[in-house]
Amino acid sequence: MRTLMTNIGELVTNEKRDTDPLGIRHDAAVLLDGDRIAWVGDARSALAVAGDEGLEVVDAAGQAVIPGFVDSHTHVVFGGDRSAEFAARMAGEAYTAGGIRSTVAATRAATDDELRARLAGFVSELHAQGTTTFEVKTGYGLSVHDEERLARLAREVTDEVTFLGAHVVPPEYDDSTGSAGDADDYVDLVVGAMLDACAPHVRWVDVFCERGAFTPEQSRRVLEAGASRGLGVRVHGNQLGHGDGVRLAVELGAASVDHCTYLSDEDVALLAASGTVCTLLPGVEFSTRQPYPDARRLLDAGARVALASDCNPGSSFTSSMAFCIAVAVRDMGFTAAEALWAATAGGAAALARDDVGRIVPGARADLVLLGAPSHVHLAYRPGVPLVAQTWVAGQRI
Template identity: 35%
Template sequence: MSLLVKNASQVVVVCSKMQKFLKSQDIAEQFIVLENTSVAIDHSGLISQIGPLQEIISSTPESDFEKVIDATDKCVIPGMVDGHTHAVWAGDRVHEFALKLKGASYMEIHKAGGGIGFTVDKTRAASEEVLLDLYLQRLKLMLRNGTTLVESKSGYGLDAQTELKMLKVIEKAKLLQPIDISSTFCGAHSKPKGMDEICATKDVLENQIPAVLDAIKNGEISVDSIDVFCEKGVFETESSKQILLAGKEKGMMINFHAEELNYIGGVEMGVSIGATAISHLEEISDEGIQHMASSNAVAVILPTTAHILKLKHPPVKKMLEEGVIVALGTDFNPNAYCVSMLTVMNLACIMFRMSMEEALVASTLNAAASVGKSDMHGSIEVGKWGDLVLIDAPRWEHVIYQMNASEIISHVIKKGQVVVSK
């Protein structure tokens, strides 16, 4: 199918030279918004032309397109990219939200058997079919909010059997709905009940990773990245390094949690072993910022978590000023129930003083870079996938300005196919 989106008031192409990411200074100099512009997508789902309508139809008459959308008085932005989610799980943690409101900390709930451990029990008990149904419902909500590429982790199994069950659910979902999914193995999300750090690390290295690799070899799953909750009292720096390197040696990108609750040097370790992305970073050090700025490791910032857990805000402004590549993610999970990158952008601008341009780049091109997919995702450029979000508003900034901006999304287009239409 070929598609023409014509006469948009604004088209936020983000960049025009196939950049893999944009740092803050690049955004100030290179961020591109075109006015009175049209976008053509070919039969293969790739963007074929961007420009004035007359220029496009001079080579391809409007009648030759199978579908035409009149975007007069609308704006077009790239499909949103969610750089960090835990979207496969059963049960909920509503009762824990009440405890947090009374002052209980994340680690207090965790030590009392709640948190990740509570969700692990529910997820282990759920069938693959139940988990798939729940996951597809969540992906549908994400799509309605403009997300067209999502990073999705396992991690509520903590044993080989359940981690594989989760990864199989992710794999099946890739074929059953439109959103592109980058899958991440996160067997080291927490220490299983009854295991200390040494035993948990050994289990990941000797049982879980081999089981995942066998499933990959057999064509049951595909896994892009490996993740660890690198945290004091969970998987500390040396254990995290062993697990991450074991995944990297088998071709997985390193994309992990670090410095969320305590500073333990996880960032410095991650940069030293070639991490593609590092998430959270509420407690990152000045040295850690310098290490990330001197590398291409992407900082994936999660405003919902800092907001819900009342954590110290990560020093995002300093990261941007120092030249760190900054991306955003919802951290969608039972503890931070948010499916909307639109909400995340609003929070990032208010909480972390990001500009709206920085927030959009962090939610498109840079988030795609955090999962190694910015060659085809994250900007509106000829040769990239035709992933577009049409906004029923006079200026693109309304997707951030309006706190419930999903209401103004008129269309979501995935690889040239209209997958949401109001």
């Protein structure tokens, strides 16, 4: 199957040219051949290059085309609902990580078919909003049986699955409940039988290195155990306050450290000097009323920055990358161009991918046609459904 998208008013390729990081082309065309991009060039020469045999022609009518969004941080396999918690937070309660346990209880109670159906709904939601590559974390099972099934179900919809058994300590291992277990015993389970069960289904290991979750020492154990099994490293860090998450991520060569709401000057310098991507999650600060991280500080220091949704039922129940772009531009110091790069090529870097997040020959044919003449409209028109059509691996969704 070959598809020619032509009459594109503004094409964002993310192939940097001169001072333009987005590699924008005007009056452009893109040829898709199967699941790959075969050619990018001027619309006036497109038919001569493509020929007309077995060709579907899509007229973009002067609108913008961008790479599919790459959402490198989601938690979209879970059961239950936490809208009451959100309402209480909006009424003045502070956010803590403790609410995760209510989702754990609901997830454990859900059947595979119930979780699978809900996950399918989120995948459709992601695609409809222009997200073509997405990561999914476990972390709402917190037992060997339940973490394995979350990893297995997530693997049915994406190659980018992350083992997050070290999300929080479950109630049965919490000393404060009067039970026999404790956090160190739970970490023993995570790095042992739980990792053994989940490793065949996942590409990454992650840990919530934060007060109320896991200490730096416990986090290191989890990450090193995952790395020893060939898994890539990711870290939740510096969300609720200053801490060791960034330092640990950089030291272990993590692909990304996510949240980064509270950063010291040393943290920023470490990120700028490393290959670790700093993934910012605007939906979290929007939904928890925490202060927004200062992206300008990171960008000006030379750190690589990604944007992701952190779609989850507790602290950021949005799957809209366009919304995250709008918030990032409005409240975090991004330009519209920087935010779009962070939500596409930046997300790809956070997943150690170079085949997505770009519109260049050889890349996977993931494209989004906007109902707008420019990518700037993603921030300029917040809340408006601007995604007109989405292609995933050359297939129109």
